Amino acid sequence: MKISPRQTKIPVGISQCAMGDPVRFNGGHKHSKVCTELLGQCFEYVPLCPEVAIGMGVPRKPIHLLVDRAGAEVDAVRVVGVEDPAVDVTGPLRDYADSVVPQLQKIRGYIFMQNSPSCGLHGVRRYLANGHGIDSEGIGVFARRLQQQFPHLPMEEVGRLNNSELRENFLTRVFAYDAWYRYVEGEEPAEAEKQPSRTARIIEFYTAYKYLLLAHNQDATRALGRLLADAGAMPEDELAQAMRGGIMEILSRPASRKDRTNALMHSQGHLREFLSKEEKAELQQLIDEYRRGLKPLSAVLTLLRHYLPRSPHGFIHSQVLLAAEPAELGLCDFR
Ligand code: SF4
Incomplete structure (x- = not known):
């Protein structure tokens, strides 16, 4: 399976x-x-806006999270008026989150x-x-409810997206989550029909993401591979849930230079037999310079992609790690 860019x-x-x-x-x-x-591209x-949606109006009296002690459970909160704690909008905010679940199925x-x-x-x-103020361990009640309704949905805060690493990680997760629905869940029937079953599509998806996952967490990626191999008679829905959750969890941990280097070495291994002695040495040196922080990831990926057409093997061609970045898809032209 090769995951094609979304149009x-x-x-x-x-x-x-x-x-x-x-x-x-x-x-x-x-x-x-x-x-x-930037991301709007x-x-x-x-x-x-949940507060407007529940009828609080603009402008409105401010509200805050109320707990009875420091370190209280995340759901043991009320959302009440700062000036008048008798104003309690906890229930309406949670009900509103539940009410928009059908509207948000496609996000x-x-x-x-x-x-x-x-x-x-x-x-x-x-x-x-x-x-x-007693602690800073709260989650907004609307956001928390959506977390519970969509446990694997990539989520991020506006302010954190100013950080390029966190932004890249969020993009990676959104693209993976989207690809899962397009390929595994059959939102692109033409793609889904090429595979004999949903289980086969799950295997294909994990295979295509394998090196990208390795770049984020080697141990968890191998554990997920074992789960897939031992799935046996596990009901398909259960397997899909476990795999989607596992993949999204692995991707939520930012890729380290060490793990990325390891995934690049694996990729290189698939291409070595098609390279000359000088080309092998140049690629090895570039990966080593990336490992030492002297060269950007894009330099290694560009060279690997350059050599990719020489390999006839589908596995390496399918790897999302080596596929075009969002910026290269024409959708995110912000580099
Ligand atoms: S933070 Fe949420 S509730 Fe507050 S104004 Fe923005 S959208 Fe509305």
């Missing part, structure tokens, strides 16, 4: 204030150019606004009833 933008949910819409409690917005101008956004990622008691994904400040 249309990928649907991704986003906190509406990040789009520049004035929906914040104070009537402002938090426009993110990284989201709208490959994402088709589905903007939602392949979600970008949340940080520090929000509704949308924050990491480290949201939590308060005691006396108004004192």
Whole structure:
């Protein structure tokens, strides 16, 4: 199986204030150019503001997360008014998240606004009833509910996407999640029909992602391979769930230079027999320079791709690690 590039933008949910819409409690917005101008080149956004959607209006009184002690369970929170704790919108926010689940079935990622008691994904400040901040271990109630509804969906915060490594990792996860639905779940019937069964498509998918997964976590990738090999009579739905979850978890850990070097060495191994002595030495030197931080990954990938047509073997041609980056697909022209 070779995963071909998607020809249309990928649907991704986003906190509406990040789009520049004035929906914040104070009537402002938090426009993110990284989201709208950069990632907007490959994402088709589905903007939602849960607080406006439940009728809180703009402007509105601020709300925050309330707990009864430091370190309380993530779901043991209420979302209440800062000035009037009797205003409790926990239930409406959770119900609203549940209500948009059908609308979000086609999204392949979600970008949340940080520090929000509704949308924050990491480290949201939590308060005691006396108004004192007690810890920063909260997750916005809307974001948390969507996490539970879509456990493998790639999610990230707006602010963290300013970091190029985290942005690349989010893109990798969104593209993988999208590819899973297109190939394994048959959203592209023409592709799915080429494979005899869904189980066969799961195997093909794991195989195509193998070297990319190795670049993120070698041990977990091998464990996932063993799970697949031993799947035996495991029900197909169960296998699909386990594999999709395993793949998304592995990709959520940023690739290290060491693990990437290892995956590049594996790729090189498939091409060596087609290279001259000088070409082998040049490729080996380039990988070594990448390992030592002297050359960028793109330099190694470019040379590997240059030699790729010499190999007749389908396995190495199928590797997503060596495939075109999102930026090269014409969808994300931001490098
Ligand atoms: S953070 Fe979420 S709830 Fe707050 S304004 Fe933005 S979209 Fe609305």
